[in-house]
Amino acid sequence: MEESCHYRMEDGRTVQQFSSVQDQPVSSGSSGSEAWLRVHVKWVTVVLIGVLILGVSAWLLTVFLCSQHAETARATSLCQSPACLSASVRLQSFMNSSGTCRDSFQVSCGWEAREGRGKRRERGRETFELQSLPPASRWQVTWEHNLRLLRALLENPNYTAPLSSAEEKAKRFYRACMDQNRVIELGAKPIQEVIDKLGGWSLAGVWKPTDFNKTLQTIMREYNTFPFFSVYIDPDPLNSSENRIQIDQPEFQISTQLNSNDLKAKVEALRLYLHYTVSLLLLLGIKANSTSIPTAPLISFASQLSSAAAGLEDRQQQGRLYQRMSIAELQAAAPAIDWLGCLQATFHPMQLSESEPVLVHNLAYLISMSGYINMFTPGGDVNSYMILSVLHTLSPSLDPRFTEAKRNLSQQLGEKTEVMTPRWMKCVKETNMAFESVLDAMFVRKAFSKEKRDMAAEMISDLKSTLQTKLVNVEWLDEEARSTALTKISSLAIKLGHPASTLDWTGQDQLYSEFSVSEELYFHNTLQYLKFANKQMVSRLKREARKDDWLVSPLSVNVDHTIRFHDLVFPAGLFQEPFFHVDYPRAVNFGGIGTVIANEFLQTLYKTIGVSQRFLLKIAECLQLQELNYAQTLQEDWTKNGALDISLQAYKSWLSRKHFDSKLPSLANLSNTDLFYISYTQVICGLVRDPHGQVNTGMANPSEYSQGFSCPPASPTNPSERCSLWA
Numbered sequence: 001m002e003e004s005c006h007y008r009m010e011d012g013r014t015v016q017q018f019s020s021v022q023d024q025p026v027s028s029g030s031s032g033s034e035a036w037l038r039v040h041v042k043w044v045t046v047v048l049i050g051v052l053i054l055g056v057s058a059w060l061l062t063v064f065l066c067s068q069h070a071e072t073a074r075a076t077s078l079c080q081s082p083a084c085l086s087a088s089v090r091l092q093s094f095m096n097s098s099g100t101c102r103d104s105f106q107v108s109c110g111w112e113a114r115e116g117r118g119k120r121r122e123r124g125r126e127t128f129e130l131q132s133l134p135p136a137s138r139w140q141v142t143w144e145h146n147l148r149l150l151r152a153l154l155e156n157p158n159y160t161a162p163l164s165s166a167e168e169k170a171k172r173f174y175r176a177c178m179d180q181n182r183v184i185e186l187g188a189k190p191i192q193e194v195i196d197k198l199g200g201w202s203l204a205g206v207w208k209p210t211d212f213n214k215t216l217q218t219i220m221r222e223y224n225t226f227p228f229f230s231v232y233i234d235p236d237p238l239n240s241s242e243n244r245i246q247i248d249q250p251e252f253q254i255s256t257q258l259n260s261n262d263l264k265a266k267v268e269a270l271r272l273y274l275h276y277t278v279s280l281l282l283l284l285g286i287k288a289n290s291t292s293i294p295t296a297p298l299i300s301f302a303s304q305l306s307s308a309a310a311g312l313e314d315r316q317q318q319g320r321l322y323q324r325m326s327i328a329e330l331q332a333a334a335p336a337i338d339w340l341g342c343l344q345a346t347f348h349p350m351q352l353s354e355s356e357p358v359l360v361h362n363l364a365y366l367i368s369m370s371g372y373i374n375m376f377t378p379g380g381d382v383n384s385y386m387i388l389s390v391l392h393t394l395s396p397s398l399d400p401r402f403t404e405a406k407r408n409l410s411q412q413l414g415e416k417t418e419v420m421t422p423r424w425m426k427c428v429k430e431t432n433m434a435f436e437s438v439l440d441a442m443f444v445r446k447a448f449s450k451e452k453r454d455m456a457a458e459m460i461s462d463l464k465s466t467l468q469t470k471l472v473n474v475e476w477l478d479e480e481a482r483s484t485a486l487t488k489i490s491s492l493a494i495k496l497g498h499p500a501s502t503l504d505w506t507g508q509d510q511l512y513s514e515f516s517v518s519e520e521l522y523f524h525n526t527l528q529y530l531k532f533a534n535k536q537m538v539s540r541l542k543r544e545a546r547k548d549d550w551l552v553s554p555l556s557v558n559v560d561h562t563i564r565f566h567d568l569v570f571p572a573g574l575f576q577e578p579f580f581h582v583d584y585p586r587a588v589n590f591g592g593i594g595t596v597i598a599n600e601f602l603q604t605l606y607k608t609i610g611v612s613q614r615f616l617l618k619i620a621e622c623l624q625l626q627e628l629n630y631a632q633t634l635q636e637d638w639t640k641n642g643a644l645d646i647s648l649q650a651y652k653s654w655l656s657r658k659h660f661d662s663k664l665p666s667l668a669n670l671s672n673t674d675l676f677y678i679s680y681t682q683v684i685c686g687l688v689r690d691p692h693g694q695v696n697t698g699m700a701n702p703s704e705y706s707q708g709f710s711c712p713p714a715s716p717t718n719p720s721e722r723c724s725l726w727a
Contacts, residue, residue, distance in 0.1 A: 079662040081583040088664040090578060091588075091678055138579055138592065138683055142557045146443065146573050147428050150555075153442045154431065166512040167442065167505075170435035176522040177397075177427035183522055184399050188284045190523035191398055194223070194390065195284075201387045202380030203277065203293060204286045212377055213338040217345035219386055224530040226250055227389035228305070228337070228369055231346055233537055235545040236359070237322070240564040243545050245343065246322075247330070248361040252306045253392050269413060273299055276409040280391065283401055297381045298388075301372060308368035315362060322361045328354035333363060334370035336377075347538050396430065397526035432555065434515075434529035438508050440554045444498045448554075448572035452582050453497050456575050459589065459650075460494060463598050466650040470642075470726050485605055492604065493547075493567035497575075498554035559600045568600055585662045587672045590651035591679030598650075599643035606639065644680060645726040651676055 078084075154174045162168060176182075198215055200207040219225050229250055236244045274295050281293070315321055331339045331354070344352050360366065376382050395402040432439045471477065471485050501507060515532050518524045552560040552569050557576075560569040574580070580593045651672075655661060661672050670678065 077662055078665050078668055079583055079585060080665065083577060083581040083583045084585075084662075084664055087578060087581070087584055087588060088666050091664070091682065092666055139557050142574065142576050142579050144425075145577050146447075146555055146557070147425055149447055149576075150428050150432065150439055150443060151424050153446060154428065164509070164513075165505075166435065166438045166508040166515075169512055169515060169517045170431055170438045170442075172517045172519045173434055173525050174427050174431040176517070176519050176525055177430055178423060179520070179522070180400070180423060182520055183397070186521075186523065187399050188402075190521075191391065191394055191402075192284060194394065195387060198387065198390070199383070201384060203295070203298065203384040203387070204281055204284065206286075207380055207383060209380070209383075212373070212382060213341055215383070215386065216337070217342050219390060220342055221345040221348065221534065222531070223390055223393055223527070224534050225390050225393045227386045228373070229366060231343070231537075233540040234359075235564065241544045241546075243541055243543070245347075245356070245358045245541065246361065247358055247366070249309045249365045252302070252309065253389065270296075270299060272409055272412050276405060279405045280402070283399070283405065297376065297379055298384045301376045301381045301385055304372045305369060308365050308372070310362060310365065322359045323363050324357060324359055325363075326354060327352065327356050327358060330358060330360060330366070334366040336370035336373040346534065347541060350538055350541065393530070394523070394526060396426075397523045430526075432553075434525070434532070435512070436553055436555075437502070437511065440498065441502050441505065441508060443555050444502050444572050447576060448497050449582075452575060452580075455582055455589075456570070456580070457496055459594060459654075460496065460570065460597055462650040462654055463594060463646060464489065464492075464494075464601065466646050466653060467598065467601050470646060470649070474726060488566075488605060489601065491566060492601075493565065495550065495567055495569040497570075497572045499548065499550050502554055559596070561600065561604055568604065570597065570600075585664060585672070585675060586651060586654055586658075587661055587675040588664070588679045590647050590654070591676040592683050594647035594650060595643045595680050595683055598646040599639050601646075602639040602642050640684070642726050647680070648673070648676060 154171050195201050198218065199210040216227070219227065220231070227250065230248045232246050232248075233243050234246050236242045274293070277293060277295050277298075281287075325333075327339050327343065331337075340352060340354055343356075343358075344350075373382055391402070392406070395406065468486060468489055471482060471489070474482075477485065512532075515528055516524075517528065547565050547567075550560075550569060551562060552558060552571055553573070554571045555573045556571045557573045557579075558571070559574065560571075561567070562569070574596075575593065578592070579596070580589050655672065663670075664675065667675060667678075
């Protein structure tokens, strides 16, 4: 019995409890209740745990499904922002859906490049071939986009800065330029006052002979004009941290046809130049005709000067890029110019001496120039040439008829002339010349946000990393060239957006503190700018060339490669529509600006890595497959082929990390890769010499293009053999 009353458990405390009650009577009803309660609690616990597990599972499943739905929605979502809508319209407007596999150029660029396809129209005695024009270069479109943005900032009535601030001065400068009625009202009076100050114009018969060198010094100092030679500041090639005075031949304001061996062409050029001179005199209020003006000696002097000049290629072949010499040595070589006096006038208040070293870029020209000046000075023709140079410098701020006269001369001579632009664009450009750092700051503040900078930096990093990976794996590089290329890319400094000093508004105000601006006298403002430009040149000579110097404006759309500092500068102006936008699908950004960046990386490498025989044979083999003349386009084909492949691979790497990319309205049927290719081809359309060949060649190499557009085997974009330099 006792044995039945003792239930031994492993817990010592429990054994003790049971032992203490073993002699007490046991109620059968109480024992059953306790058993039932234990079972009930057990099942309730199991049910609660089950419910909890089901609830957590349901929640996790819901989160998973929602996240998958969100990812799917994001992956297929259409970007409806204004920037995306604009990009969609632009990309589609140049697309031609037919012939995708036959001619990818026609698909993506949408214009005819073949001769004889346009309609003919007669205009007078000339016949013109009218053909639909190609899409404008994205560089041009982006530059005009930047100018329009600046126009909006300069004309913004809702923001006013203090009157003494550099920003407000820039706006007044712009408004004075836009007041064309006032400019026309003043007519030739402003330039006539300048001519009188310089002693008159011998060509007009009103000339008070003055000391040649004194007049030249005034023109250089007051009007930043250099009729016979150019003067500028650049780093010393032998010491890149030290700035030096550089002297070179000028940009000539006279047609090369005046030096033509074709007598008929030369006579016609002389007639047109005479007519131009007469028109200038009439604008100045001086009665003149073609028989009363002694232009022959002037034109003879001008043509002699231009014939003594030499192009850069000629100087490179002759080893005459530059010579280091003192001002005293230059004086002995070309004595007609008072070199110390002229340079001292230009760089006032700096004190120069005859021992000051200068870099002369075409000594042979300066020697000939000196002889011609001595030959022609007594007759006043040198004076006339200097006055014409001053007129050329100042004419943009005068009555538009002055500029139109020069434009008509250039057109009649068959020379290349700038396309006529609206007044606002001219004034934005001229305001930017005078207040470049101020407009840079206004532009960056408005158009280069931290989000845009971060996105651009990420893209550049992706492209650089992809290129490094490619360089490790390509077969056509020997180990020495591979090591050199990898070192070159790794050490390449990247400058993005703008210098740190751009948004220093206090510094801007100090820089322009002595720049006075009139809202009514645009000519006065131009004179102020010319003096300011001279002052800036002086400041560059005073200080060392620094590695953090930017030689390109943040507003620019051009990438700058500084060899001496081994850097690439990608300005803020390049990361604008239609090249780039934070809202664009990344396929559009990588296909557009991405290929440009990759191309710049490759340009820096091309001469560095050396062109081995193996390298040449590999490229030749590839390009022969594409039936291209590689001897003429070796570097261009190599960089374009590589830029496309590198940018596409960088995009794929980005996509593998992010798992989605948005779509463009009306182009949602295109895959991400197809959208990349369409964006790429429209960069090429307005860039290279042979866009037709480049686009078709580029699309024939990657298999993704033919797969995306289901091109049949052996079609032009799906050849049996592909050129894969960077695979």
